[in-house]
Amino acid sequence: MTRQGTIPFFAPDLFEDDRDVLLDLVRATGTVPGQKFILGERTAAFEDALAETLGAAHVVACSSGTSALTLVLTAMGVGPGDEVIVPAYGCAPLGNTVVEVGATPVFADVDPLTTVVDPACVEAAVTSRTKALMPAHMFSVMADMPAMREIAGRHGLRLVEDSAVAQGGVLDGRPAGTWGEAGVFSFVQVKTFGTAGEGGAVVTDDPELARAVRALRNHGQEGQRFVHQRIGRNSRFDELLAAFQLHRLPGLPGRLERRARIAEHYTERFTPLAEHGITPPPPGRNGRCHYVYSLLADERDALQAHLAAHGVDSHVYYPQPLPHQPAFARFAPEGRTWPHALAASRRQLALPVHPRLTDAEVEHIADTVCAFAAR
Structure with missing residues (x-):
């Protein structure tokens, strides 16, 4: 216990066992030839390692889980005039990211026991303007992704899986983050694979979606620096955190x-x-x-x-x-x-x-x- 006998909700010494490694990585990252602090070899290695653990074709690391949702919605062409069905109970980014791309969040009620979005309520919320479904895993329970896939397929909708809190979860033998056309993770400190800072990732088997997200996270650049094929944003991943996550992944x-x-x-x-x-x-x-x-x-x-x-x-x-x-x-x-x-x-x-x-x-x-x- 800490603080005069109180058991903390989140561990204040979460990275104590890795303190020396983290300090060494700060020096190693700062003294590597070229001093590339973002989107370098370590980020690429981390993306590959995470993809391998998930059995996914592509992982694109970015600045946060929230940013990952925005990148996916943008890459899917979700925008003004579109509706995205999201849970009525959950974290603000479920609504914020939809509004940020100019679309309308449509809130569906949740299951009274598990608090994940209720498939029947999702079905009832579909209209001619619906472009995507964005279910989210909550606390201890993954959303009913087989039902979400069936609804999305039957109505011709995009499916974005908000698995920000669920890395390591498995449903019917399939990892969280791999059920939708794209899934997202968050690496903020308190998540199951949290890091010493902020970060996120997009997971997808769609090569075109992955290519679009990679460009969007880096100001719309694709391949050649300072050549911008599209309007993008700054959602790049930190090399230090990539190295730290690579170190912590086996544990x-x-x-x-x-x-x-x-x-x-x-x-x-x-x-x-x-x-x-x-x-x-x-x-x-x-x-x-x-x-x-x-x-x-x-x-x-x-x-x-x-x-x-x-x-x-x-x-x-x-x-x-x-x-x-x-x-x-x-x-x-x-x-x-x-x-x-x-x-x-x-x-x-x-x-x-x-x-x-x-x-x-x-x-x-x-x-x-x-x-x-x-x-």
């Missing part, structure tokens, strides 16, 4: 396994608590990811206060559904409701699940939740 399975085992223990302890208003995510590993471990609690605020009183940090994600946020109010049709997204925003509470937790800390967290339920 990712072990860290993911630790997260999964902690989550399984929580779910085993918490499943009997449903009658007390505390609902864990569904058990099992198929279609699961462990960015954070998210409960649904009828007395969420009281549970959070109880955890804090017993030295456990917890976190409320998305206290309002996206269509209830002021930034997206103009995209929320009058009279439309998203009841399950609203319920999730009032009940969701995430517990620490990072791999640096000790067994004793995990047990203390589980005991504290169970004690609250037994009041």
Whole structure:
């Protein structure tokens, strides 16, 4: 524990074991011949290594997961007059990126238990203006990607998989990030494959889409420097972080396994608590990811206060559904409701699940939740 006995939600010493390596890489990157700090050989090597782990044809590293979504939508030609169906409950980039390319986000309600977007609600939201579907994996659960693929195929829609929180998740034997025409990852520190900074990636088997994204991330340059075939942006990847991620990639399975085992223990302890208003995510590993471990609690605020009183940090994600946020109010049709997204925003509470937790800390967290339920 840290901070006078508090178990932190995110590990403050996440990179402690890699500190010397990171410092050495700073020097090595700064003294390499040519001093290329962005989009160099290390970035290319990292892209290749990540593609190999996923069985994907192309990985394009970029500046963030949010930027990755914008690059994909732009490369797909999504723009003014188009609609993109996104979850009503989730992170702001689901809406921001759609608006940024000039299109309209259409919000679909979520499953009341898993909080991922409900395929039936997606189907109901399709119109003649729909250009793409953009489901997102949430907290501990991957979206129903087989259903998303079926809907997209039947309606002739593009499919973008927001797997920013789900690297390492596998559904029906297929890795997160490889279900759509393109998937995206985020490497911000707290993600399952977070780094010491910001970063993201686009994953695709489509060579033309990959080529377009590579150009768009570097001011629209393709092949020849200072020759711009299209309007692009600055979304380039850092060579230092590429080298650091290459160093940490072999250890990712072990860290993911630790997260999964902690989550399984929580779910085993918490499943009997449903009658007390505390609902864990569904058990099992198929279609699961462990960015954070998210409960649904009828007395969420009281549970959070109880955890804090017993030295456990917890976190409320998305206290309002996206269509209830002021930034997206103009995209929320009058009279439309998203009841399950609203319920999730009032009940969701995430517990620490990072791999640096000790067994004793995990047990203390589980005991504290169970004690609250037994009041």
